[in-house]
Amino acid sequence: MPRLLLVTGMSGAGKSSALNALEDMGWDTVDNLPTSLLHDFVHRSDRTAGSIHVAVGMDARSRGFDPHALPSLVDSVSGARAEILYLDATGAELARRYGETRRRHPLAPDRPAEDGIARERNLTAALRLAADAVLDTTDFKPADLRDELRRRYGEEGDELVLTLTSFGFARGISRTADLVFDLRFLPNPHWVEELRPLTGADAPVADFVSAQDGSEEFMGRTEELLAFLLPRYWEAGKAYVGVAFGCTGGRHRSVAAALAMGERLRARGFSPNIRHRDLALRPDDSLELGQSRIEGPEKR
Incomplete structure (x- = not known):
């Protein structure tokens, strides 16, 4: 049975990097998918049934994002083994990453990044509790995240x-x-x-x-x-x-x-x-x- 992995968590914790790594491993991936399109994306007609794993990125930017309803929504998708991966990092590290990239936090576009981080952590607390895996990327380099995902989600027999x-x-x-x-x-x-x-x-x-x-x-x-x-x-x-x-x-x-x-x-x-x-x-x-x-x- 193919896997359906919801990749979510704190903005700046590495969701885009995680999706890129999963795509390199052969997963079908999409970022910032509206929740209303989840079923259609998983069951789209051009995917060979049962052969491709799917990873979907959703966070506070995604249309219809409801951290309380998301676990049930993911579980309701038929024909796939649903899992949730929550990416996290310390507030100080997230603020540092936002400072380096000069991006604005989606929940604090006109305020300091720390305000958005605090708000998002409170907003997604229930989703973190429902996650099958919580991965703290505070001390991770991009290669470390890629290696960890390969260990967790790589297919048996994957090789160079x-x-x-x-x-x-x-x-x-x-x-x-x-x-x-x-x-x-x-x-x-x-x-x-x-x-x-x-x-x-x-x-x-x-x-x-x-x-x-x-x-x-x-x-x-x-x-x-x-x-x-x-x-x-x-x-x-x-x-x-x-x-x-x-x-x-x-x-x-x-x-x-x-x-x-x-x-x-x-x-x-x-x-x-x-x-x-x-x-x-x-x-x-x-x-x-x-x-x-x-x-x-x-x-x-």
């Missing part, structure tokens, strides 16, 4: 989306990569006559690349680096990571390295996608020669 890409520097560096590794320190199979028409996906080329001096050490050290970095990227809230392996033309060394690293990372429990940007392109001597100064004539 990892893509390993091979490419050729001669055709331009990969623009989607977070990390780029250069394979041009290895001899180029393009200059081996019998290997030229093959690619890094073929065993003779893969064997040639792995047999070169420094190849195994490079792969081992890169594997350890990625095994260290990838979980930390996920913990920091990064849902997608691209790792690119480049060689000159993007058909031999980079392809072999991306495929081999994919196998290594799968053995460590990761699930990488493999993409070969330039593999389908025809061999081109002029492109390979364009990199001769980098690779050195002895590596042809």
Whole structure:
């Protein structure tokens, strides 16, 4: 059964950040929804039944906001498991945030923010008591809030989306990569006559690349680096990571390295996608020669 999460609480406590984090986790989200539209939003016809969780932000700005009636309204939505998340923070911290952003409190547009904070705390007291979870964000950085929401509301099995890409520097560096590794320190199979028409996906080329001096050490050290970095990227809230392996033309060394690293990372429990940007392109001597100064004539 899909979940329906009402995200509410004190203005300035992080509701917009929470909704953004939930959206990144695959939830269907909307902020400041009028209460009269709640049922229609949850049951709108373009949503695949039973497959998408819904998070709705409501607070004192929302039309029809009634903190006493909201719990019953949320519970009345059929076909969804209703929950309420109340975000809170100390009055001093909320006032500090309003001071930094220079925004006016919705309940005190012409008075100090402290007056609006006190009024809102009294207004939403009943909603706080009815909440399934109260989250105090006083000491939270945005990343802390995102991590906490992922722990509480992330789907079991959520994981980093990892893509390993091979490419050729001669055709331009990969623009989607977070990390780029250069394979041009290895001899180029393009200059081996019998290997030229093959690619890094073929065993003779893969064997040639792995047999070169420094190849195994490079792969081992890169594997350890990625095994260290990838979980930390996920913990920091990064849902997608691209790792690119480049060689000159993007058909031999980079392809072999991306495929081999994919196998290594799968053995460590990761699930990488493999993409070969330039593999389908025809061999081109002029492109390979364009990199001769980098690779050195002895590596042809």
